[in-house]
Amino acid sequence: NNLKTVFKDAFYIGTALNVAQIEEKDKIEVTLIQKQFNSITAENCMKSMFVQPKKGVFDFSLSDKFVAFGQKNKMFIHGHTLIWHSQLAPWMEKITTKEEMADFIKNHITTIVTHHKGKINSWDVVNEAVNDDGSLRNSVFLKTMGESYLQEAFRLAAAADPNVDLYYNDYSMTNPAKRAGVIKMVQNIQAKGIKIDGIGMQGHWQLESPSIDEIETSIVAYAKLGVKVAITELDISVLPNPWELQGAEISQRFENSPKMNPYPKSLPDSIQDKLAKRYAQIFQLFEKHKDKISRVTFWGVHDQQSWLNDWPIKGRTNYPLLFDINLKPKKAYFEVLKTK
Ligand code: XIL
Numbered sequence: 165n166n167l168k169t170v171f172k173d174a175f176y177i178g179t180a181l182n183v184a185q186i187e188e189k190d191k192i193e194v195t196l197i198q199k200q201f202n203s204i205t206a207e208n209c210m211k212s213m214f215v216q217p218k219k220g221v222f223d224f225s226l227s228d229k230f231v232a233f234g235q236k237n238k239m240f241i242h243g244h245t246l247i248w249h250s251q252l253a254p255w256m257e258k259i260t261t262k263e264e265m266a267d268f269i270k271n272h273i274t275t276i277v278t279h280h281k282g283k284i285n286s287w288d289v290v291n292e293a294v295n296d297d298g299s300l301r302n303s304v305f306l307k308t309m310g311e312s313y314l315q316e317a318f319r320l321a322a323a324a325d326p327n328v329d330l331y332y333n334d335y336s337m338t339n340p341a342k343r344a345g346v347i348k349m350v351q352n353i354q355a356k357g358i359k360i361d362g363i364g365m366q367g368h369w370q371l372e373s374p375s376i377d378e379i380e381t382s383i384v385a386y387a388k389l390g391v392k393v394a395i396t397e398l399d400i401s402v403l404p405n406p407w408e409l410q411g412a413e414i415s416q417r418f419e420n421s422p423k424m425n426p427y428p429k430s431l432p433d434s435i436q437d438k439l440a441k442r443y444a445q446i447f448q449l450f451e452k453h454k455d456k457i458s459r460v461t462f463w464g465v466h467d468q469q470s471w472l473n474d475w476p477i478k479g480r481t482n483y484p485l486l487f488d489i490n491l492k493p494k495k496a497y498f499e500v501l502k503t504k
């Protein structure tokens with residue numbers, strides 16, 4: 165059995181990928197990806213710093229390989245991400261005028277979307293533009309262009325490829341204040357008659373939070389806008405969150421602290437069970453709302469290469485995915501399959 169077949173009637177099952185994973189000489193990982201997933205998201209290779217490292221100089225060497233892998237395997241291909249405040253090339257951070265920023269946005273979006281036109285199924289046009297309190301993030305885009313950059317981004321993406329689905333994507337999408345802010349932002353785009361097809365909830369969640377109720381309320385609220393809802397970056401951290409212990413501070417002194425890295429060698433059975441149960445509850449909820457959900461994408465294939473081993477503290481051992489460091493399915497995998 166496998167994920168993509170079991171959930172075929174419900175939604176695409178995807179994973180984030182780095183290009184190194186699909187070039188691997190030993191084919192075990194590639195075989196696993198082909199067997200389990202029918203959708204892929206670019207984990208890094210389409211981000212601004214890689215695609216336009218210097219002004220006007222585009223490099224599609226990595227993103228072309230990523231797209232070719234998806235096409236070869238007949239997968240749903242999701243592009244991530246066109247406009248984001250993070251992983252920008254240094255020159256982009258130095259933009260100070262409205263004209264320069266408008267030029268950048270136009271050239272960046274048009275060139276990338278046109279380059280991959282007809283090969284990519286959906287794009288994260290804007291990523292993480294809203295703060296947790298619902299206000300707009302004071303990014304280099306907002307500072308130079310005001311909120312018009314949001315509408316411009318979606319307008320330009322639709323102009324470059326009218327057939328690709330356009331998403332807004334963000335984290336903490338279950339937080340009520342942020343949810344209200346995102347809804348308002350999307351309504352402003354819709355009110356201008358600009359195309360927006362979907363909302364992506366990143367799904368970087370923990371064992372205890374957010375609650376299933378909070379997730380459900382959010383899926384329903386976003387779907388009410390008349391857009392598709394995708395769970396775009398699903399992983400469930402089993403480690404303590406430093407913010408919860410230390411307010412807003414992420415401190416280097418947590419590095420190597422046993423408190424912050426409690427399971428360096430293996431995951432205790434009790435936590436393995438909790439993770440399995442949590443994943444099962446989440447997938448039961450997704451199943452209930454499959455009419456609203458277009459795609460569920462994990463942020464990585466297996467625990468060895470999860471970004472959560474290095475974030476928000478470097479060098480931890482986290483266990484957030486369905487496959488372990490040896491690429492073997494975990495209890496959570498079998499519990500997820502059993503929900504169908
Ligand atoms: C992360 C990648 O997983 C890491 O490899 C990279 O170093 C930093 O970015 N939200 C997003 C993703 O939208 O692009 C981020 O991906 C994780 C948080």
